[in-house]
Amino acid sequence: MGKWKFDDNSAFVDAAIERAIRAGLEEAGGEFAAQAKRNSRVDTGDTKASIDHKLDGRSVLVGSNAENxxxxxxxxxxxxxxxxxxxxxxxxxxxxxxxxxxxxxxxxRALSKAMRSKAATAKRLIEAKLGAIK
Known part of the structure; x- marks a missing residue:
């Protein structure tokens, strides 16, 4: 009988999946923020300029710290x-x-509208990153 050898690559697979999800979320967050900026009304431009995104674990936060x-x-x-x-x-x-x-x-409703209008795009971006795992 032949010998069997089992190589556990699950840690590498888990890490690749995590990197793909984070990369997809980063791109999706950029899309959401850019759309929210396009949806914003501009007087001084301060609020529009303050819209940004950041990763928070397996979530992406999109918003503004401007009082307005x-x-x-x-x-x-x-x-x-x-x-x-x-x-x-x-x-x-x-x-x-x-x-x-x-x-x-x-x-x-610039942020809310951006989230609704870009939800399908975000899903495609994340799926594309997951599909590119090698």
Whole structure:
């Protein structure tokens, strides 16, 4: 009878799968962030410029650390999502010192729309990376 030898390559396979998933998530995060930037309204460009992505384990986080980002996403005042915004107009001063009266602004839902519109692309990117494992 012949001798059998078993080589356990599962650690190498697991590592290759993990690298492929992370590479796919990195590309998907870039797609989501780029689409969110395209969906954003631009006044100063600060919020748009702050949209980014980062890997967090087997997840990709896409968002902004700009204070204005949450207001851009969900709206303010009478336009706030779920109707929980301020109901009376207010006045504010912009960076240039000009005063404005407003009742709020509609949310763009830039991030939410980006996630929905790029979900299939993200899936394809990750599948392609997994399919390229050798």
């Amino acid at each position: 980002a949450i207001w851009e996403e969900f709206g303010t005042g009478i336009h706030a999502e779920k109707g929980d915004g301020r109901k009376t107009p207010w006045v504010y001063k912009d960076r240039k010192g000009k005063f404005h009266r407003t009742s709020g602004k509609r949310g763009t």
